[in-house]
Amino acid sequence: MKLIATGLLVVMAAVFVAARAIEHAHPAASWVKAFAEAAMVGGLADWFAVTALFRHPLGLPIPHTAIIPRNKDRIGEALATFLKENFLIAPVVARRMRNIDLAGAAGRFLQAPAGQETRIRRGASRLIADLAESLDDERLGGLVKGAVSSRLKAMEVAPLLGHALASAINEDRHVPMLEAAIRWMARALEANEGLIRDMVHSKANWILKLAGIDSRIADAVVDGLRKLTVEMGTDPAHPVRLKVEQALADLANDLQHKPETRERVEAMKDELLANKSVGLWLDTLWQKGRAALIKAARNPDAAMAGKLGEILQSMGASLEHDPQMRRAINQFARRAVAGMAASYGSSIVKLVSETVRGWDARTVTARLEDAVGRDLQYIRINGTLVGGLVGLILHALDRL
Template sequence: MVAAPPFAYTEADEEKRRGVRRMKTTATGLLLFVAVVFALATWAEHAGAGAWAGYVAAAAEAGMVGALADWFAVTALFRHPMGLPIPHTAIIPTKKDQFGASLGSFVGENFLSSGVVRARLHALGIGRRLGTWLADPDHADRVTAELATALRGALTVLRDSDVQAVVSEAITRRADSAEIAPGLGKTLEKVVADGGHRRVVDLICARGHDWLVLHGDNVMDAVQGGAPGWTPRFVDRKVGERVYKELLRFVTEMRDMPSHPARGALDRFLADFAADLQSDTDTRLRVERMKGDILARSEVQDIIASAWSAVRGMIISAAEDERSELRLRARASLLSFGARLATDARLQVKLDGWLEDAAAYVVTTYHAEITSLITDTVAGWDAEHTSRKIEAHIGRDLQFIRINGTVVGALAGLLIYTVAHALGA
């Protein structure tokens, strides 16, 4: 457990202590004053100065008693009066831990109960206030900027290697657990039924025709190179030319004739293959094995891992650009949400309910931890240091108690003396 830090005794605290010392001097000076008055009044009474001396002496005597009693009470809060270990003195240093426990219990019972928290949050009307606040464009801009900063900070803290490993593992596990053949079959079946593959066939035929036109010599050389060694060279050349022309004619016809028989055969092949992907066990197993082989390749794993770097870069770039689509959409969403929240009573009630439930859950579940924070913190303070700091903050007011005690005591003594003489007369 980490020890609680002590009070920091600052220059401001020292200035307060100087004020306390000045008030102590004033209160003590008043005590000395009434003591001198008492002595002089008593002397005057014995010297026959008149009845007034008795009244003054009684008032001064009671003032001294009140001043001494309040001096003892105030001093007993922080230290033993005159250093004497009188019971129930130096209350704050000796009872500090009990005060901390009592304060923790008081806070827990009166501030951290579910009913109190719910009532307070309900009275605040956070949903309506939040909606009105967010509906202000300046506030929406501020929240958007803060969210962008937080997003950049979070992405900066995250280590790329850790995130890449998680992303790679998640994608690989997801791909391993899901059979892809039926899904591919359904997709291919729909593509073939809609004729979506014909554009791909058109592209392949066009590119194939262009390639044959540019590389006719290569095709003829390949045909001639595969001929038997005993055939004459001119025969090989004629065969090569013939094969090239037929191949070029075939590709040209496929390119220019949408109803070409080869295109129909390709349509039937793709339709049959789509059906096999969905229902043929052997085809599905082969696709799964192929999927596993592809995922196991290091190149594929590198591509999966590098996807995070690309996404991270795009997000950071968008977060830094005030005119990016990400920030503009976030701002627009905040404004829209704020406007709706400010006027939609049902949404306000729902949001307030969520906040009240969340706060009630926190104070109920972590009640002991929150109150122990107060108790443990106070327990970790140094007793003498704590006493000095508290005295610096409230000592000046306590010295007024001594002054008031002197004045009130004098008035009470004068009243009692007066009543006693009146009744005696």
């Protein structure tokens, strides 16, 4: 654009010289001469004006030239103030954000075609894997274990256990566990029958042993226990079974409402958390979870099998078609951005002004000239052409 503008000025100069040379033979050439003369004046004037913005014309220190390099600090402060007053204040940001449906756009993006959805899933998986691998494993593991332990210590588990047990009893979900316990008792009896007989034999005196009564007593004990386990397993209304269920109900009530029981449970919980074995178990659990997460994220197609894509599409559908959720998310985003503008607007403004102040004059000139220089060269071209037209008008007035 500089070449075009300068070339047009040179052409006007050549036309002026040619028209002046033939003016005495061709009086009509005076019109061309007037046009070219005024065009040169307009072009040179606008060249001076455009050049004076960025540097001294012809290197001469003419007053009020090189305006931008001499005033770069003031320009930076003015630009920063303009940004703050027109963009980075909370009311302006909130008003602009009010017309942006961020949740709807996110919903449409998440409900992507199959190929795009795959790219989204791969990108999300890669981000998760990179994040999990980049974090300090030992420190992060310590944070996770510390957070879990702190949360468990702060949580009173006795009422939760009592409520869970009471709900299970009310919905008969404890029955399979009770029956499993009865079956385990039966298997334990079969496996330890010899031990029971030895215990009876060792407790019997010599008279019972001499008469062989100890063996009959052992048989009676074993048969009685076997019969008890069979009857408890087949009869839901067995007295022993009812007593066990009543004991469970009492335990559920004590866990929720009895201070002594709750204190004992909390003491047991604290002892358990202080045990080194529990810490090792939490560490092993964290390592396995982290490794599984990284492995799944590194191979989303095989390990995640499209599950993440389905979740993303479901989230997108909810965002796009649920007005209440969309309104809530948009409101949250609007408040968050407005809050960021209120909290960090001054910092951003300071960053802009200090950045411009830190540039040298040549950098400022080059960047601004790259941004608007093309349009400024149009000013030179227009000045040349408009100057020529003004010259024609003045020449016409002079003739009249």
